[in-house]
Amino acid sequence: MGATVDSLYRGIIAEMTPSVGGDEARSAADIIFEDVLGYDKVKRVTSGDRTLEDFTVAHVDDIVRRFVCGEPLQYLIGRARFYGLDFKVTPAVLIPRPETAGLVDEIVADADDRSDLRVLDCGTGSGCIAIALARNLRFPTVDAIDISDDALAVARENAADMGVNVNFMHADMLAMKAPSAPVYDIIVSNPPYICDKERGDMDSRVLDYEPAKALFVADDDPLRFYRAVAAYAVKALKPSGRLYFEINPLYVSQLRAMLGGAGFDDVTITRDYKGNYRFCAASF
Numbered sequence: 001m002g003a004t005v006d007s008l009y010r011g012i013i014a015e016m017t018p019s020v021g022g023d024e025a026r027s028a029a030d031i032i033f034e035d036v037l038g039y040d041k042v043k044r045v046t047s048g049d050r051t052l053e054d055f056t057v058a059h060v061d062d063i064v065r066r067f068v069c070g071e072p073l074q075y076l077i078g079r080a081r082f083y084g085l086d087f088k089v090t091p092a093v094l095i096p097r098p099e100t101a102g103l104v105d106e107i108v109a110d111a112d113d114r115s116d117l118r119v120l121d122c123g124t125g126s127g128c129i130a131i132a133l134a135r136n137l138r139f140p141t142v143d144a145i146d147i148s149d150d151a152l153a154v155a156r157e158n159a160a161d162m163g164v165n166v167n168f169m170h171a172d173m174l175a176m177k178a179p180s181a182p183v184y185d186i187i188v189s190n191p192p193y194i195c196d197k198e199r200g201d202m203d204s205r206v207l208d209y210e211p212a213k214a215l216f217v218a219d220d221d222p223l224r225f226y227r228a229v230a231a232y233a234v235k236a237l238k239p240s241g242r243l244y245f246e247i248n249p250l251y252v253s254q255l256r257a258m259l260g261g262a263g264f265d266d267v268t269i270t271r272d273y274k275g276n277y278r279f280c281a282a283s284f
Contacts, residue, residue: 003057006048009033012064019068028073030043032060035077035086043218064127072205083132089160092150093126099272100190103246103279104132107186110242114185120236122173122189122229125214127155127166129188134164137265145171148211154157174228180234187233190246191225192217222251223258230262230282241284249277256280 003011009029033039038057038179039047063076072095074080080089082096083104089095091266111117121130124144125158134142144166146152152168159166173191197219199207206215217224226245233243243264252269258268264282272278 001050002054003049003201003254005033005039008057008140009044009048009051011154015064015066015187017080026078028067032063032072035079036060036063051211052176070204070208072209075209077109080126081097082128083136084130085132085135085162085211087126087128087131088154088161090150090154091209092211093277094210096126096128099274099278100129100246101132102270102272103190104129104278106189107133107244108136111137111186113138114116114255116141117185118183119143119186119188120184121145122187123191123214123225124155125151125190127158127168129190130155130166130168131159131162132166133186134159135162136205140266141167142156142166145169145173145176147172148213149209151214153175164169171278175226176228176232178232182238182241184236185238185241186244186253187229187237187241189225189229190245193225193246193251194231195219195220195222195250197239219261221238223254224250227262228265230259235261237284239284242281245280245283246278247280252277 004074012029012032013025030041033044066076074089074095075091078088080095087096106193108199117137118142118143119133119140120135120145124130124146127144129141130144134140137280149170152170192215194215196216237243256267259282264284267280267282269277270279
């Protein structure tokens with residue numbers, strides 16, 4: 001007799017727990033059941049005695065085995081939740097982090113009820129920030145750039161799936177040509193900001209599978225991307241515009257000084273839900 005819904009669920013947790021602990025194992029099992037099998041918690045409980053097809057069990061077993069061996073679950077199921085939305089993710093893009101949702105929160109709160117804002121997202125990856133803003137601001141025009149064609153393909157698919165219009169463009173944020181006149185109300189970036197020296201403190205699931213170019217920056221120039229985006233923003237932002245960053249807590253004072261030198265006289269640093277300095281908002 002094949003595995004039932006209940007026995008498969010309990011088996012997933014038992015297999016994952018030694019590697020990631022009980023809480024994460026239960027969370028992963030819930031995600032697998034909902035995203036792969038289409039069972040939310042209520043359906044899983046009420047269908048506990050249902051026998052599953054052998055090919056379904058084999059597919060789940062393969063996901064669990066690869067997860068236990070170190071692959072990120074989001075890549076294995078091809079989806080990641082961010083800001084209440086389900087994004088397609090592949091190894092070409094970073095997996096959206098819960099911390100980054102706080103950056104979107106700040107932008108949406110600052111925008112208040114203003115409409116028709118023009119937004120630029122630098123280093124869009126999966127498109128999670130750009131798409132979340134397109135969904136949550138009032139009638140915005142959203143542009144987004146990335147240097148990776150593979151990432152842009154994922155982002156465009158996500159925007160299409162979610163029914164939003166974002167103008168995705170191939171561009172290098174280190175070599176952006178400033179417009180002849182200010183055009184943006186909001187410029188946002190979550191650039192590579194983890195220094196090479198921090199690699200030893202990171203989870204192997206991140207180091208081994210997520211795109212290094214989207215994560216790391218050289219130890220001798222940790223503000224490289226921030227400096228380039230700030231220089232562009234000085235000329236591209238309207239007088240009432242604001243620049244937003246996700247940041248490395250290790251370089252708060254250096255970032256503040258750099259932005260001041262670039263011409264931003266109002267710089268605010270805020271914490272994420274874990275209490276770490278994580279977000280920066282700057283204006284003229």
